Amino acid sequence: MKLARRLLIAVPYLWLFVLFLVPFGIVLKIALSDYALSIPPYAPQLDLAQGWAGIKAFFGALDFDNFVFLSTDDLYWKAYLSSVRIAAVSTLLALLVGFPIAYGMANAPEEWRPALMMAVILPFWTSFLIRVYAWMGILANEGLLNQLLLRLGVIGEPLTILNTNVAVYIGIVYTYLPFMVLPIYASLEKMDSRLIEAAFDLGADRRRALLRVILPLAAPGIAAGCILVFVPALGAYVTPELLGGGKSMMIGNLIQSQFGAARNWPFGAALGFALLALVLIAMTIYALRTQQNGNSR
Amino acid sequence: MSDIAQPAAKRRFRPLAGDPRHWPGVGFMAALFFGYVYLPIFILIALSFNKNELVTIWTGFSFDWYLKAVQNEAVLRAAWNSLLIATIASLCATALATLAAVRMARDRFAGQIAVNAMVALPLTVPEIVTAVSTLMFFSVVGITQGLTTVILAHTVFCIPFAYLPIRARLDGLDPKLAEAAGDLYANPRQAFRMITLPLMMPGIMSGAVLAFIISLDDFVTTFFVGGAGSTTLPVYIFGLIRVGVSPEVNAISSIMLMVSIALVSISLLLGRGHERSQR
Numbered sequence: 080m081k082l083a084r085r086l087l088i089a090v091p092y093l094w095l096f097v098l099f100l101v102p103f104g105i106v107l108k109i110a111l112s113d114y115a116l117s118i119p120p121y122a123p124q125l126d127l128a129q130g131w132a133g134i135k136a137f138f139g140a141l142d143f144d145n146f147v148f149l150s151t152d153d154l155y156w157k158a159y160l161s162s163v164r165i166a167a168v169s170t171l172l173a174l175l176v177g178f179p180i181a182y183g184m185a186n187a188p189e190e191w192r193p194a195l196m197m198a199v200i201l202p203f204w205t206s207f208l209i210r211v212y213a214w215m216g217i218l219a220n221e222g223l224l225n226q227l228l229l230r231l232g233v234i235g236e237p238l239t240i241l242n243t244n245v246a247v248y249i250g251i252v253y254t255y256l257p258f259m260v261l262p263i264y265a266s267l268e269k270m271d272s273r274l275i276e277a278a279f280d281l282g283a284d285r286r287r288a289l290l291r292v293i294l295p296l297a298a299p300g301i302a303a304g305c306i307l308v309f310v311p312a313l314g315a316y317v318t319p320e321l322l323g324g325g326k327s328m329m330i331g332n333l334i335q336s337q338f339g340a341a342r343n344w345p346f347g348a349a350l351g352f353a354l355l356a357l358v359l360i361a362m363t364i365y366a367l368r369t370q371q372n373g374n375s376r
Numbered sequence: 377m378s379d380i381a382q383p384a385a386k387r388r389f390r391p392l393a394g395d396p397r398h399w400p401g402v403g404f405m406a407a408l409f410f411g412y413v414y415l416p417i418f419i420l421i422a423l424s425f426n427k428n429e430l431v432t433i434w435t436g437f438s439f440d441w442y443l444k445a446v447q448n449e450a451v452l453r454a455a456w457n458s459l460l461i462a463t464i465a466s467l468c469a470t471a472l473a474t475l476a477a478v479r480m481a482r483d484r485f486a487g488q489i490a491v492n493a494m495v496a497l498p499l500t501v502p503e504i505v506t507a508v509s510t511l512m513f514f515s516v517v518g519i520t521q522g523l524t525t526v527i528l529a530h531t532v533f534c535i536p537f538a539y540l541p542i543r544a545r546l547d548g549l550d551p552k553l554a555e556a557a558g559d560l561y562a563n564p565r566q567a568f569r570m571i572t573l574p575l576m577m578p579g580i581m582s583g584a585v586l587a588f589i590i591s592l593d594d595f596v597t598t599f600f601v602g603g604a605g606s607t608t609l610p611v612y613i614f615g616l617i618r619v620g621v622s623p624e625v626n627a628i629s630s631i632m633l634m635v636s637i638a639l640v641s642i643s644l645l646l647g648r649g650h651e652r653s654q655r
Contacts (some may be wrong), residue, residue, distance in 0.1 A: 084479065084483070086474050087478070087479050088476060088479040088480070088485075088491060090472060091472040091473065091475050091476040091491075091495075091535065092476070092490075092491055092494060093498075094472055094531070094535075094594055095494045095495070095498070095532060095535065096494065098510065098513070098528055098529070098531070098532050099494070099497065099498055099506070099510075099532050100494075101513060102506075102509035102510050102512065102513035103509050105509065105512050105513050105516050106505075106508070106509040109512055119512075119515045119516070127557070138535075145621035173492055174652070176405075176409060176412070179399075179401070179402050179405040179406070180406055180409045182399065182402060183399075183402040183403070183405070183406050186398070186402075196599060197412075198410065199413075201637065201640065202413055202414070202417065204419070204586075204589055204636055204637070204639075205593065205632075205633050205637065206592075206595070206610060206629070206632055206633070206636065207593065207595065208593075208595045208610050208613060208617075209417065209420070209593075209610075209613070209629040209633060210417070211627065212420070212613070212617050212629060213416035213417060213419065213420040213487065213629075214416055215617070215621050216419070216420065216423060216431055216432055216621045216626075217416060217419060218438075219432070219621065221420060221430075222432055223431060223432055223435075226432065238579065251414070253412065257414065271570040284612065303490045304391075310500065310502060311502055311503075313502060314502020314503065314504050314505060315502075316504045316596060317595060317596065317614075321617060321618075329401060331502070331504045334504055334505075334508060335504070335600075338508055338511065338600065344512065347508060348508070348509075348512065351504070351505045351508050351509065353499065354502060354504075354505055355502075355505050358500075358502060358505075359497060362500070
C-alpha cells in the first residue's frame, strides 16, 4: 500500500521532471556547444559508442563561447537592457492602472466583488494572441484610434503608434493586468479600513494616508503583482513581434530568430539561459524582500 | 449607495477627510480600466461583422467572413488539431494533477515542497524559455516535431491549471466524510471511490476545463514545438496576422473568444456549485 502511494505521486512528478526539468539541462548543454551545419545543428554530440574517451572528448568540447559572445556583443547587451527597461516600465504602468481598481474592488459592496473579480479575470482566459491582435486594428495608422482622433480634430495627421515602444507598453500592460490587480486586491481586502479612518482622525489628508498607511499595508500585494507582471513581460515574444514590429528587439524575439531563420541553436540556448538567469535574479530579489518584511513584523 | 447601507452612527463620526472607502476618481479610473480591458475585445468582435475587406473602415453588416472561415479547409484542419491537442493534453494533465492533488492533500511526506515547486514552476518560467528547451529536448530524444510533441509539451503547463481547482476542492472537503465511510466498514479504496472521488468531481471537471482552455489558446509553445502537421488555430492566426489585419482573422478570433468565454463560465459555475454545497 505504501509503495503504491509512493508510485501515485511519482507519476506526475516524473512526468514534469522529464518534460520540464530535464529539458533545461539539455538547454545548458547545448548552450555550451558550438554551432554546426548538421542535424541537429550543434556539436559535439555525445558518442557513447567510444566509451570513456567519447565522454571525455564530449565534455572537453563544451565551452562558454556563446556566453562570452553574448556578453561582448553590443547588440545583445542592448536587447537585454531594453527588455529589462520595457518590462520595468510596463510593470510600473500596470501598477498605476491596476492599483486604483484593486482599491475600488476591495471597497466595493461585498455582493459586487465576485462579479468585479470575474470581470478582471475573464480576459485572462481568452487567447493572448487574439488580445494582442485586437490592438493592431486600433493602433494602426489607419486604425480606429487615429480615425477617432482625426474626426474629433485633436490631431491633424495620424499618429504612428503601432510598431513603436508605446504600442508594446500598451500591449504588455493589457495582457498582464490581471496579475497586478489580483494580488493587490487580496492584500487590500484584508486591510482594516479603520486604520485609514484613524489616519484621517489624526489629521492626515488623503495623500498622506495613501503614502503612510495604505501603500505600506498593500506592499506585499504590490510586490507580488510586480513580480507576476515583470517576469512574463521580460520573456514577451508575441507582443513585441506584433505591436513593436520587431523594431523593439526584446530577448524573446532574439531567441526566436535563433531558432527560426538563423538556426543557431547553441546561441539561442545561451540567450534562453541568460533570460532564465534574469528571471531568477528578479525572483530572488522578491523572495529576499518578502522574507525581510516578514522578519521585521 | 453604500452610504445609505451604513449605520447612521458610523456616518456621524465620519472623519473630516472623508470616507476611506470612497476616494475621488476611483469610479472614473474603474470606468477607464474596464474600457481599456474590454473595448478592444468588443471592437474586434464588432469588426468581424464588417462587410468591407479593409477591417477598420465600416461599410455594412455581414456574416460573410464567418462563412468564409468555416468553409476554409485550412481553418478547419487547424481547428481540428486544436481540439485534438487540447482534449488529449487536458485529459492527461487532469489525470496527473488528480493523482498529485490526492496524495498532496491527504498525507504529509518528505519532498512535498519539491512537488509543490515542480507543479508551480511551469507557471513562473517565461513560456518562451520552456518552449525552446522542450524543442531541444525532443530533438535530442529523437521525437519528430508534430502532434505528439505538442501534446506532451502542453501537458506540462496544463498540469498546474488542472491541479489548483482540484486541490482547492480537496482541501475544502470534510475529512470526517471518508472517516465515516471507514466506520461503516468501507475499506480505504471503497471510501475513496464512493465518497472522496464523487465529491472531488466538480473540482476535477473545473480543472479539466481550465486546462482545456489554456491548451486551446496556447500559441508560444505550439509555435516552437510544433511541426508541419500540427498547425493549431492560434498558430494559423499568427501566420495570417503577420501579413496584416483582416476581417477573416477577426471572425476566427471572435469564435475562439466565444469558446473561451463559454468554457471559463462553465468552469466557474462548477466551482460555484462547490461553494454552495459547502454552506
